[in-house]
Amino acid sequence: MSIRPTESSAHSSNLSGDDAAPIRHDWTREQITALFDLPFDDLLYRAHTVQRRYHAGRGLQISQLLSIKTGGCPEDCGYCSQSVHAETDLKAIALMSVDAVLQAAAQAKAAGVQRFCMGAAWRSPRERDLERVCAMVEGVKALGLETCVTLGMLTDAQAQRLADSGLDYYNHNIDTSPEYYPSVITTRTLQERLDTLEHVRNAGLKVCCGGIVGMGESREDRVGMLQTLANLPAHPESVPVNSLMRIEGTRLAHERDVDGLEFVRTIAVARIVMPASVIRLSAGREHMSDELQALCLFAGAGSVFIGEKLLTTSNPAPHQDRELIDRLGATSQESAPIQWIAKSRQ
Numbered sequence: 001m002s003i004r005p006t007e008s009s010a011h012s013s014n015l016s017g018d019d020a021a022p023i024r025h026d027w028t029r030e031q032i033t034a035l036f037d038l039p040f041d042d043l044l045y046r047a048h049t050v051q052r053r054y055h056a057g058r059g060l061q062i063s064q065l066l067s068i069k070t071g072g073c074p075e076d077c078g079y080c081s082q083s084v085h086a087e088t089d090l091k092a093i094a095l096m097s098v099d100a101v102l103q104a105a106a107q108a109k110a111a112g113v114q115r116f117c118m119g120a121a122w123r124s125p126r127e128r129d130l131e132r133v134c135a136m137v138e139g140v141k142a143l144g145l146e147t148c149v150t151l152g153m154l155t156d157a158q159a160q161r162l163a164d165s166g167l168d169y170y171n172h173n174i175d176t177s178p179e180y181y182p183s184v185i186t187t188r189t190l191q192e193r194l195d196t197l198e199h200v201r202n203a204g205l206k207v208c209c210g211g212i213v214g215m216g217e218s219r220e221d222r223v224g225m226l227q228t229l230a231n232l233p234a235h236p237e238s239v240p241v242n243s244l245m246r247i248e249g250t251r252l253a254h255e256r257d258v259d260g261l262e263f264v265r266t267i268a269v270a271r272i273v274m275p276a277s278v279i280r281l282s283a284g285r286e287h288m289s290d291e292l293q294a295l296c297l298f299a300g301a302g303s304v305f306i307g308e309k310l311l312t313t314s315n316p317a318p319h320q321d322r323e324l325i326d327r328l329g330a331t332s333q334e335s336a337p338i339q340w341i342a343k344s345r346q
Contacts, residue, residue: 124154
């Protein structure tokens with residue numbers, strides 16, 4: 001099967017050569033479904049063509065995520081061990097000190113990290129906590145790292161306060177399609193998430209927004225998630241694609257795994273419909289083979305998270321990442337060998 005452009009749709013379907021993947025905000029579900037339905041090699045060819053056109057020479061971004069405030073979240077997200085509704089053994093931990101966060105950030109930079117992300121398990125931040133987070137952002141920026149935080153829902157004023165502190169990115173995922181969303185979360189609506197994204201944009205911050213694969217959703221829901229993201233007024237600069245980490249005690253702990261090639265298809269379609277965005281291979285890498293991760297990178301993922309944990313879930317051991325990225329001959333954003341690999345050989 002192939003998608004052949006008609007006279008009226010050539011601008012949206014021609015994904016080869018110099019006309020590859022124009023940036024659009026009018027994707028239909030039928031068009032995105034047709035991309036998912038392509039033969040696997042055709043889909044990867046198209047996605048990789050887009051990757052080379054928009055991201056050639058950019059290299060792989062290395063990020064790290066730190067939980068700066070853990071547990072006790074009032075939201076009922078079915079995938080999250082930090083929810084008070086989850087029956088897990090996770091203990092709530094108060095907001096870290098600024099000094100402790102900066103120490104972790106300095107260690108991350110020494111390991112070759114380029115973006116340092118900080119996450120707090122809140123519905124929305126309180127003003128006194130936001131002040132401390134802003135101090136963290138200012139300190140991490142002073143180390144020469146890109147900064148990203150995820151703190152729950154924001155008002156316009158809170159987004160502006162973060163922007164004034166020098167924050168680069170704000171992460172707020174939509175998680176899944178509009179139709180499947182109520183099956184995952186009931187304590188906040190998808191519209192509330194979209195409102196926060198609007199506040200973030202209004203403040204001049206860059207957006208990090210993606211979703212999770214493997215929560216029991218259908219392919220149609222994955223189509224709906226990507227359509228929602230691709231048809232935003234401005235595409236998120238970063239689009240994390242997570243594979244669900246199944247945690248005992250959470251409501252979605254026993255959902256079936258999504259086929260690995262279906263996960264790669266999701267990465268590839270995200271690459272095509274949001275060509276200028278950085279697709280981020282996020283949670284779930286611990287359970288992926290090296291070959292599957294390599295396919296994800298070929299299909300358009302341009303960033304990975306290193307470190308032993310992503311918030312509260314496990315991540316590949318540092319030496320595994322070093323070995324994989326070394327074997328792939330990956331380069332950093334500056335088109336040079338990733339620094340932490342070279343350091344590991346000294």
